Amino acid sequence: MTVLLIVLYKKRCYRIIHGWLIMSSFMLLFLFSYLYLEEVLRAYNIPMDYPTALFVMWNFGVVGMIAIHWQAPLRLQQAYLIFVSALMALVFVKYLPEYTTWVVLAVISIWDLVAVLSPKGPLRILVETAQERNEQIFPALIYSSTVLYSIVESAGFNQEWASTTTTVTRPASDNLTEAQRQQQQMEEEERGIKLGLGDFIFYSVLVGKASSYGDWNTTIACFVAILIGLCLTLLLLAVTRKALPALPISITFGLFFCFATSVIVKPFTETLAAEQVFI
């Protein structure tokens, strides 16, 4: 999938990528959100008539499309991106079998490492091609922490890449460093940290899977571990100043802590909690 995308990008088939992005975000925002709404209503036994549901979904979806693909207040855009990533992650958690999820997580973080760092890696080619053409790399397709004052007009390639379809591999992390972004746009005023949406999705898959075992301690431990992994990655980013994969460190920490907590810490805390002993 990633390789196909890189081929399309290299051949300047912007329209195809454009169309694919719009289609996939459309599907996510309308179809999957509706399915999710249905599940939530079913779980809490809340009745909702079809006109109300249609009204809610229509508004939600349209605002989402506008926020992701065009312009919207930063917080709204970020909120929609997060929602869409979480939805995608839910799809993974719900429909992938038990061990497949864990294996997929492990494999994708290794793939991410290879794709970004090795000289022939697809993501590295993407970064370098975009730099050569002096374009932004999929501008704002990535979750960015600040508003971009985007001056460079590049063939209408200002699309928001919400997520891929259900196939597994995607260009996960395009951590642009501050140095690279300055190269590309001198006039840019705000610098922000950019994180690929695929990263969000796989972090969410990990936490979702951890929470599916019913133990809050495992979920919280996994959550903290992923955050620390992200901090370390950002630290590394500040030191090395080039595109880095965001998945490996966080996923490794997350997986380790998830299993360590459920196997070693859980019996201890359960024994303590039964007696109400606080350490």
Add this chain to the structure above:
Amino acid sequence: MTLAEFFGCAFLAFGPPLAMFCYTISDSPIKIILLIFSSFLWLLALLLSSIIWFIFIPLKSYLIFGVVVSVLIQEAFRFIVYKLLDKTSAGLEELAGNSLVIHNKTVLAYVSGLGFGIISGLFQSVNILADALGPGTMGLKSGSEMFFLTSATMALCIILLHTFWSIIFFDGIHHRNKAHLSFVILSHLFFSITTLLNSSEIYSLTIILSVINVILTMCFAFKIVGGTFEKLKRCIIC
């Protein structure tokens, strides 16, 4: 009933820490990162103490062993937090560019103490809270009806205590004051050993002792950061 109990206990345990987070920490990203970082180190301490408890199988049934070991390991990790913050203060300043936070040792102590406290309180109370939301009622057939309330109160106490302990501890290391360090360790041991009485359901005793502990530690920490009764009066009155 269960929903009311859940929200009541949840806000009892996490209300003040949430307020502390919102008013003092949420506006500064470097403080949030430090908070998460100290939470992570507490998790490591917990992991280590669980491993030790796991390994020493004959002593497994004597919870007091696990508790004492865990307390000592947590204090050791508090020391490690201090050392790490010390060593990386130059790097942090470069990243954060906000020397107001980095050079102020009390703020660092407060943030890392709150980090310890929040993750400690979360880990020890959130499963109980989740059960409180379930269909059953504690105390109907067996157990005490004060179970959830005690759990929430203890969680609040431990969160506040960790914050104060870190302040006293960091000050103790900074000024090489052994008395402060031993106060923290003894206070922590006292708190945890008091909670061992919880299994006998003498909740009134354990809660009163814990709250006295909290107030004492609070006054001590307040005095250490330079607070006086006069300043407190002025703060409240104005």
